[in-house]
Amino acid sequence: MSNILPNSTERPSVLVHVADNVKNLRRAADLSQDALAKASGVSRRMLVGIEAGDTNVSLATLDRIAAALDVTFADLVRPPQTVDLARVDAVAWVGRSPQSRGTLLASTPASRQAELWHWSLAPGEHYRSEPDAEGWHDMVYVIEGSLTLEIDGERVQVEAGGFHVFKSNRPFAYHNLGDRLLRFVRNVVN
Known part of the structure; x- marks a missing residue:
């Protein structure tokens, strides 16, 4: 699976959101980086880079981190302090062409259908x-x-x-x- 965003010289805001959210949610769960790495199957080195906002990360890796933190993928990529928790509106993937992108618009819990x-x-x-x-x-x-x-x-x-x-x-x-x-x-x- 491809990375959340391709390499570029610009630091995309979604990586900043992911960095802040992973760090805050990990701390709220009272987990060390080592404990989260073990629970998610993601290397500690990768987690350090994610929390610093310096590492490009795959969508699959974010799914594993979200599962280990018992939160949703949307909880990791939405801007912190979002008032409308259903609304995310974050570009989570872009391709080589500027016209290729995946934007997670909103997320709401679903349990049955x-x-x-x-x-x-x-x-x-x-x-x-x-x-x-x-x-x-x-x-x-x-x-x-x-x-x-x-x-x-x-x-x-x-x-x-x-x-x-x-x-x-x-x-x-x-x-x-x-x-x-x-x-x-x-x-x-x-």
Whole structure:
């Protein structure tokens, strides 16, 4: 598996986030670098470099560190002090071409089920839903157009290229108030 980011002279912010998060989470778990290295199967030397923000690391290595710390991959790459814990919005991988990239937009816990949907709404159309059971979340990513989310009476506008994550245990609706086709991806997770 390739590294989180290719070698460059610029120190990417995601490596700084990973460095701070690994260090803080390791300390919160009351683990030494040696103990985390043993638990994760990652060398102590690699952990020192990760915590310093100087080492390019693979996604698989971060998965092993997250498992050893009993946290999610998102907990390692999201900016520290993030208020909306579902939102990550961090470039976690780039290729040789600037157009090749993997961006982790959001993460939410799932214990039983996840559904992936592709939605299209013509201008003026809407979909209204009853609340889901407690523990369900919707994650939407707008491909084209403009999505107006109505969640428990409040509106959130999501433009093409944007996303939103919300607990779906309250009434919600998807609206296309624009004058062109709206397309979005919807993940429903529990």
